[in-house]
């Protein structure tokens with residue numbers, strides 16, 4: 245790959261399809277949630293394309309589309325319209341898809357993405373993150389097609405998905421490596437989830453990519469012939485598609501067969517790891533676009549757009565930078581907290597109620613709570629451990645009332661069964677003992693039993709010190725205040 249990149253510039257653009265998580269479908273009142281349901285039960289004459297039926301635009305889908313577009317810095321034209329994109333395929337009962345052609349919902353935006361900074365596949369830290377801005381050409385709304393399943397006796401059609409609202413987000417050809425394209429795709433998933441316009445769950449087909457990729461001799465202005473690979477449905481596949489296509493196209497260019505790279509649509513075969521030509525790319529004229537006669541143009545109310553703008557959340561890249569600058573968190577902690585907007589919110593809410601330093605709050609959430617959430621596969625929103633509870637556990641640690649180990653035990657207990665932290669500490673006898681007399685007695689006992697370790701310390705071997713503190717902690721069943729134990733041992737030895 246690196247040899248290829250010395251000779252050629254790679255230019256990549258992505259079209260992202262994300263299903264809006266609205267209650268009903270794009271143009272009818274059918275239930276928009278068909279996951280795991282029996283085929284062809286969420287259908288009606290409108291989404292099945294029966295003659296004479298009239299579609300109506302789903303307002304919620306429009307709002308979600310506008311909000312997503314605003315987050316991507318797009319401008320929202322006063323007017324947009326729907327068009328018919330005509331083609332015949334069994335997954336499309338109407339034989340046309342209602343989409344937006346020359347007057348889309350939103351245009352001209354840009355999005356900041358973060359590249360690298362994380363640990364690479366070999367476990368090496370790939371250095372500090374870089375930031376890049378990727379242009380967004382447009383965001384438009386359309387309806388999804390049905391789903392085809394090919395079996396030995398023929399093809400089965402399920403129209404539950406037919407007319408699910410889709411946002412299509414088209415980037416500019418602004419990505420120049422597999423890494424950038426992958427980072428952009430992942431950032432878009434995060435942004436869409438922050439906005440809440442789609443679950444963007446790729447395993448359920450809620451987010452898919454069409455990839456445009458072309459190569460040109462290094463430094464040449466004019467773009468090479470672009471090839472489109474449709475319906476890629478995982479980040480891993482996105483990377484594999486690009487790696488394969490870049491190799492394929494560069495090999496043809498190396499052999500002087502540039503004319504064999506044609507503008508076409510190719511399909512990705514995940515098992516074989518190859519792309520296959522499906523059809524030479526249709527021009528827009530092949531779709532015979534014309535304005536949808538059953539839907540009036542969409543006129544945007546400025547007040548609605550302003551309201552949606554005011555509701556925009558802080559985006560993940562901005563939030564991560566703020567967590568590092570404002571709270572002094574390291575990249576790893578900030579990345580983990582920001583990966584889920586609810587987790588980030590939980591962190592800040594706990595911080596607000598706590599006297600602990602941000603790093604300690606973050607550590608408690610990441611090392612204890614996140615592990616529990618992951619194990620039980622529940623959302624932080626459904627956790628019995630609330631920001632109030634976590635703050636009060638942290639406060640007990642700060643005051644020296646319980647040890648870090650006991651804090652973990654309390655959090656685990658509340659996570660499973662709920663309850664009040666102070667009561668649990670009392671019931672389980674987890675109070676940290678700061679009684680000087682009790683700790684002195686324990687220390688004396690441990691020092692007498694370990695004369696060798698005492699000699700080692702006197703000879704300057706510090707490791708023995710940790711051993712002795714550990715022994716006292718063990719004797720106290722973890723309840724002695726470790727700070728006091730350290731102090732008392734020092735005093736006795738001196």
Ligand SMILES: [Zn+2]
Nearest residue numbers: 272274288291
């Ligand atoms: Zn319907």
